[in-house]
């Protein structure tokens with residue numbers, strides 16, 4: 001089965017149909033979803049875990065439950081780059097407490113965003129480093145968001161410097177979420193022990209350079225994700241995205257590697273479980 005390695009299941013846009021949306025994911029062959037816990041800021045960082053527990057806890061006798069009608073959910077927690085002005089000691093202590101929970105397998109999405117004007121770059125970097133320390137202490141891999149200014153690699157240059165110094169020694173690795181950069185950044189990420197996750201952007205007509213990068217990467221470095229509710233893949237581009245549609249991205253990736261969709265599903269699932277040291281999951 002497929003794994004959606006990055007979805008914002010706590011988005012208000014699922015308020016009316018969250019369970020039905022998760023059932024559609026299961027029906028589309030999605031066995032596991034990583035629910036990203038950033039909310040609209042640190043005060044909502046716990047929401048992904050709450051959703052994870054709500055659905056994972058459905059009793060065996062219920063008609064739909066994880067492994068029989070619903071995907072298995074895991075959660076992350078982190079402070080998004082443009083929310084790092086709120087990353088005070090209380091927020092960082094909350095992050096540390098969340099990362100101690102067994103379902104919260106990753107710290108993220110954290111990183112650097114220089115695309116939008118907002119939180120000053122030095123503050124983003126400093127807060128990233130503090131979150132890396134917390135994640136290392138809890139032995140949690142990280143989920144990285146990195147977005148440079150158009151036509152630049154500024155955020156990537158800074159990010160990779162930070163990770164070389166502060167993350168490589170931990171050996172914990174992580175995920176480059178919604179990867180959108182070039183071959184050099186992809187290679188440096190692999191050198192750091194990261195997996196490269198592709199979103200629906202891979203299906204967009206203008207993404208030919210990105211498809212060329214994806215085609216060159218080894219199968220054991222790949223993941224797929226939706227970043228739902230954003231970035232719906234073709235043929236649903238522009239609509240509210242949901243985990244079921246990760247299958248479109250997986251199909252594109254399979255085509256680039258001339259392997260079957262089943263093989264891409266098996267490889268990306270294996271990579272996810274390896275990174276997080278999880279046992280063979282539901283449907284595997």
Ligand SMILES: [Zn+2]
Pocket residue numbers: 006008036109227
């Ligand atoms: Zn995201």
